Amino acid sequence: MLIPKPKYLINGNVTQINIEQLKLDNIKAIIFDLDSTIMEPHSAQLNQSVAQFLDLLKPDFKLAVLTNNKNLNYLERVKEVLDLPIIPHARKPAQAGFLKIQSMFDLDPQNILVVGDRPITDIWGGYLVKMPTCLVNPLQIEPKWLTLLRNLERALIKKN
Numbered sequence: 001m002l003i004p005k006p007k008y009l010i011n012g013n014v015t016q017i018n019i020e021q022l023k024l025d026n027i028k029a030i031i032f033d034l035d036s037t038i039m040e041p042h043s044a045q046l047n048q049s050v051a052q053f054l055d056l057l058k059p060d061f062k063l064a065v066l067t068n069n070k071n072l073n074y075l076e077r078v079k080e081v082l083d084l085p086i087i088p089h090a091r092k093p094a095q096a097g098f099l100k101i102q103s104m105f106d107l108d109p110q111n112i113l114v115v116g117d118r119p120i121t122d123i124w125g126g127y128l129v130k131m132p133t134c135l136v137n138p139l140q141i142e143p144k145w146l147t148l149l150r151n152l153e154r155a156l157i158k159k160n
């Protein structure tokens with residue numbers, strides 16, 4: 001089975017998303033993946049460029065984080081540096097977490113963008129709930145084997 005192409009394929013990390021384009025496309029809220037998308041895994045630190053990017057979004061978009069991470073002790077540390085609602089243990093691509101945030105936002109799915117670094121969890125999940133999706137590169141530099149796996153996963157995306 002192939003994964004539908006994301007609406008936005010970013011040639012860079014999350015901070016390279018074009019905010020003005022999102023406004024033009026009537027995006028009103030964003031559901032972010034956590035690990036590798038807005039925070040380096042196991043860091044519990046928000047890097048300065050991501051923090052600035054999130055601050056730029058806050059006036060115009062509702063924001064939330066949906067993560068498959070289920071380490072609640074770690075997520076408590078994340079909450080100390082990330083001032084956004086976080087839904088843990090989402091089991092993406094399962095739909096429940098996306099739908100919970102959608103009802104919290106009280107918006108139609110087409111107005112909610114799903115942003116993540118993994119096709120088979122973030123992009124596939126967003127597709128299942130009919131939300132537009134955005135695939136980004138990971139924040140951190142990875143070992144070569146992990147980049148290879150990532151490229152294999154990306155090869156599952158339809159070409160058009």
Ligand SMILES: [Mg+2]
Binds near residue numbers: 034035116118
């Ligand atoms: Mg991730």
